Amino acid sequence: MxxxxxxxxxxxxxxxxxxxxxxxxxxKTETVKLEHAVGRVLAEQSAATVNVPPADNSSMDGYAVDAASIVPGVIYPISQRVVAGHAPSALEPGAVARIFTGAEIPEGANAVVMQEAVTLAPGGVIFGEPVRPGQYVRKAGQDIKRGDIVIPVGTRLQPADIGVLASTGNECLDVFKxxxxxxxxxxxxxxxxxxxxxxxxxxxxxxxxxxxxxxxxxxxxxxxxxxxxxxxxxxxxxxxxxxxxxxxxxxxxxxxxxxxxxxxxxxxxxxxxxxxxxxxxxxxxxxxxxxxxxxxxxxxxxxxxxxxxxxxxxxxxxxxQGIKHQRDLSYRLPAGFYRAAGSRQEYVRVRLDGGELVAFGNQNSGVLSSASWADGLAVIPSEIEISKGDMLTFLPFTELLG
Known part of the structure; x- marks a missing residue:
């Protein structure tokens, strides 16, 4: 032998x-509904047809204002109430709009003052400080701009990817079988x-x-x-x-x-x-x-x-399967064991314990329980003796088995 x-x-x-x-x-490809696409590999990419968000909107509950017109101590009337999902009217000169998180910024407004910084007064509200243009405003397209390629071909779709694709209006996706x-x-x-x-x-x-x-x-x-x-x-x-x-x-x-x-x-x-x-x-x-x-x-x-x-x-x-972007994570961690030098690169079944890698006692290739016990594999290069505290590459099973 x-x-x-x-x-x-x-x-x-x-x-x-x-x-x-x-x-x-x-x-080989097929088309699937978005809700069935998690874990699948994207076979055809498409450009975003909308901005995300589609319009400037408020990141706070508060008041939409024209920053240049605000003078601290003056009472400003509230001309409208703007909630998410409803188109606002243009901001009336000399007035402010009550606005809620996610609601579209009215035409003529360019900032939001959070409600905690405003004093209610008869007939309106009073601002205690000057207002900075753009504050608490999420700009149209700040996440995704129309025309962007949001998810490239060859991506194994994760939950966040599904959300991104939903946000651009995708109902169905072409994926590899x-x-x-x-x-x-x-x-x-x-x-x-x-x-x-x-x-x-x-x-x-x-x-x-x-x-x-x-x-x-x-x-x-x-x-x-x-x-x-x-x-x-x-x-x-x-x-x-x-x-x-x-x-x-x-x-x-x-x-x-x-x-x-x-x-x-x-x-x-x-x-x-x-x-x-x-x-x-x-x-x-x-x-x-x-x-x-x-x-x-x-x-x-x-x-x-x-x-x-x-x-x-x-x-x-x-x-x-078509995956172009493999990003398996590995870590450098200290060994909590001794291992004699060997002639082959070795993959030791280990568990992370107290910040160091602890090896299963029996590394025989027939002992599958070692892998069930372990958190992953420690890579030991050939011809290298390993002492406690030496830094090793750790491949977690959360990456290798997922």
């Missing part, structure tokens, strides 16, 4: 760069939850992890099912998946054992571009194409499946 430390393993940065070059945006991603699980030892376990069998967690991950990304899982440990069965399953999905993800069977058939099967009906990475966990990862459909062969150990999906398959799929 080949050593883990043998030369030829592909560094993470090189693998990710190649994957992103390979990612081709799906051209969700990617269909086929999931194959290889291994005669795998049994679905709910079935009795026989000797030598384990429950299939990887299928459910991948289904959940894909659904969180707004994509559609296509479950092909468990594939028997034979070359013919693996080939048949891959060909079926290529007919049904935009991308294929398998778990297990990409290592160098006699019962690991996935790599050979892929090379019979397609090709492998990337194989075996300089990362831990997740060295036996493969990427290629089957009949033009992208294929990921993820490791079979469940923690490795989760980690490699997050750091490699996820950015590829998001790019393929």
């Amino acid at each position: 080949a050593s883990c430390d043998q030369p030829g393993l592909i560094p993470y940065e090189q693998a990710l760069a190649e994957l992103l070059r390979e990612a081709q945006v799906s051209a 969700p990617l269909k991603v086929a999931i194959l699980s290889t291994g005669d030892e795998l049994v679905d939850p709910g079935q009795p376990l026989e000797s030598g069998q384990i429950y299939n967690s990887n299928r459910y992890v991948l289904m959940a991950l894909l659904k969180k990304l707004g994509m559609e899982p296509v479950v092909i099912g468990r594939v028997q440990d034979s070359l013919d069965a693996t080939v048949d399953a891959l060909l079926q998946a290529a007919e049904l999905a935009d991308c294929i993800i398998s778990t297990g069977g990409v290592s160098v054992g006699e019962e690991d058939h996935v790599r050979q099967a892929v090379e019979m009906v397609g090709h492998i571009n990337i194989w075996r990475l300089k990362i831990k966990p997740g060295k036996p990862l493969a990427f290629g194409r089957i009949k033009g459909i992208p294929f990921f062969g993820l490791p079979g150990n469940p923690a490795s499946t989760l980690v490699t999906f997050c750091i490699l398959a996820r950015p590829f799929l998001l790019s393929m």
Whole structure:
């Protein structure tokens, strides 16, 4: 068996760069109502047809005035009452208008005096200070101007984006259709939850992890099912998946054992571009194409499946889904543990505790409970010994899994 430390393993940065070059945006689009667009990826942008706000309006409850005409101590009559949603009349000379937050500024007025700064008097109001033009006035178009491109193509729409698009009058949006991603699980030892376990069998967690991950990304899982440990069965399953999905993800069977058939099967009906990475966990990862459909062969150990999906398959799929603006947050935080130098870049399952990163005690690639316990991954570069207090890059699961 080949050593883990043998030369030829592909560094993470090189693998990710190649994957992103390979990612081709799906051209399939559909039109959805605005209320159903959150989490979808915008496929066509349009310019704002209105200013937001559409007219100057008040940011306070108070009095709309012509600033130049106000003299402190003089009583000014109130000529009208202006509320939000109703068009005001022009301001009468020598008068002021009672106005409320969000209401349109009357023609002839250029400032608002908040009600707390005004004294009520018989026949009107008295101002105690001179008034500055523009005070407490929200100008037309201060948020969005007519003609602005408010949300660019390739944005995965968040709640604030939906609000912005609503504010410019959009009722429907053109978005990319969700990617269909086929999931194959290889291994005669795998049994679905709910079935009795026989000797030598384990429950299939990887299928459910991948289904959940894909659904969180707004994509559609296509479950092909468990594939028997034979070359013919693996080939048949891959060909079926290529007919049904935009991308294929398998778990297990990409290592160098006699019962690991996935790599050979892929090379019979397609090709492998990337194989075996300089990362831990997740060295036996493969990427290629089957009949033009992208294929990921993820490791079979469940923690490795989760980690490699997050750091490699996820950015590829998001790019393929049409997302142009990936802004995953990471942080520099101190380690609360010691880690010996290793030959591969390592992704340690950690929890943030008291301002430092605490590692789960068992980092074995088969221990999925480590990821359930953790807040995210600490990245340890290869050949670097980590002592308590050393600064590490922290990738929170709130970013990687969302």
